[in-house]
Amino acid sequence: MGKATVIPFGPQHPVLPEPLHLDLVVEDETVIEAVPQIGFIHRGLEKLVETRDYNQFIYVAERICGICAFGHSLGYAETVERLMGVEVPERAECLRVIWHELSRVHSHILWMGLAADAFGFESLFMHCWRLRERVLDIFEKTTGGRVIFSVVKVGGVVRDIDEAQLAEIKRVLEGIKDDYRQIMNAFLKDTSVKNRTVGVGVISHEDALALSMVGPFARASNVNYDVRMLGNGGYGRLSDFQPVLDAQGDCYARVKVRALEVLQSIDIIEEMIAQLPAGDIATDVKGSPAAGAQAANLVEQPRGECYYYARGNGTKYLERMRMRTPTSQNLAGMTTALAGCDLADVNMIVLTIDPCISCTER
């Protein structure tokens, strides 16, 4: 073995969309240890809950992350609704599921593009992002926004989707499905993609469980857990939900799980549209959360389970709001996957675990 050397990786690196730093302890070309360092962009958004009332804070919550924006507003609203015992109309719950699954589609396709760019398949990257634009067009037509929608409020949603728009969504998704299958084939069958992903950065089933990993990265190691299977909100109306699983635990399995989840999300949206109930889209919420009252909630974000916690103090301001994002939970798994890999594979492993630093540092 050669002499151990520490190679700094990030926070500015061509493969990293966000500032993550890794101290890679390398012997020859093999990484023997990786120590992650975050904390470059901590914004203190959770502290802002003291100066924004529980209705205003929803706009802060959805600005935590530009990709999971809808998911954070949904998770926050559901937590406050639990805290105050608010019943949300069924139509609003279903509309939330439609937008949340569309967010998952756009997040997964965006990430697949970044992964393609990381392993040097630039045309695949462009095809992914071209497809994602069509999902963003749906957001624009139904909410007025492309990234931040501000469509969720405590007690329901602020906009309805009419029959014509629902038919349009179905038509667009049908078109996306055909194009997407071609792109997915490139990811799952192309030899050059497989050369970079198969057998790389393996996280065993036991490690994934022991390290409390969540999301597609845990499901790629055959961990049968997805918050959607617990049937929260509108997800309770699904006839059947089975998480997408794979047993290999390598980069290829992580790509495969996320790729197949896009088709699963499209199926969920179609099922929701087919059974969308008529009725109100919001309930009037009055009063303030009781002093000392606390509530917790889980939401399956595109990158995995997100935990929300709220505590009231008897006023319209919350005493504490907490979001635990999937990346916080997966950092330990990432360091484990990096130990023993080739230096050239570090970017693939980091990207397939997809750390979201803006979520993590809130």
Added chain:
Amino acid sequence: MALEIEFAPLSVEELPALAAEKKAEGARFVQLLAVNTEEGIDLVYTFMKGGVLTNHEIKGVGPDMTVPSITDQFLAAFVFENEAHDLFGVSISDIAIDFGGNFYALSQKEPMTIISPEQKAAREKAKKLAAAKAAKERQAAATAAQAEYLAGHPDAQAGSKPRGPIEPSGSDDLDARLAGVDPEKVARVKAALAAKAKKAAKAEAAAKESALEEKLAGMDPEKAAKVRAAMEAKAAREAAAQKEGE
């Protein structure tokens, strides 16, 4: 499988045993969060197994206390333990990957323990609301008990005299007491009493003003300026009305 959410109390001493128990039963570590309260920092450890999300809460961790790390059982907790240390100043021992206070690049130490004027005002308001609610409940209970007693004792109701406000001893009483006293002495007594009343009123006004100043100092400067402006406007209105009356 549906989501069930539970909250349970926990002590610092019980934490290592709880972590070992959760590990043995195959539970997943979900998160650790901290809440800044007047009694200290509350820590909430969350675990999940089979759709049951259990939140174990340690209340009031003080600056002189050290909390043992659970990273020996759940490595994923290192992120949260470093965070609780950097943002809330919680002392945690034996963290597997310990950043020694450099996990987050922060411009000030322990930023989440700073109580903003808004938070202080919210806490005071909540206390007042809770006190008012408790007083209302006490009064309702007393009224109900009295009604129950009177229902069982009709004699007490017939013989009871309605209680009214106690009449203060007025100047009529003083005049009666001073009847027949030397008029010069009466004038001196009345002047002394008036001076005493004026002094008491002045002291009361000064105390009120200092209490108000103290309250305004604790408020958001912008809000305090608004309150001051409103008070000045009110004083000006009253002065104008008084002048008009004269």
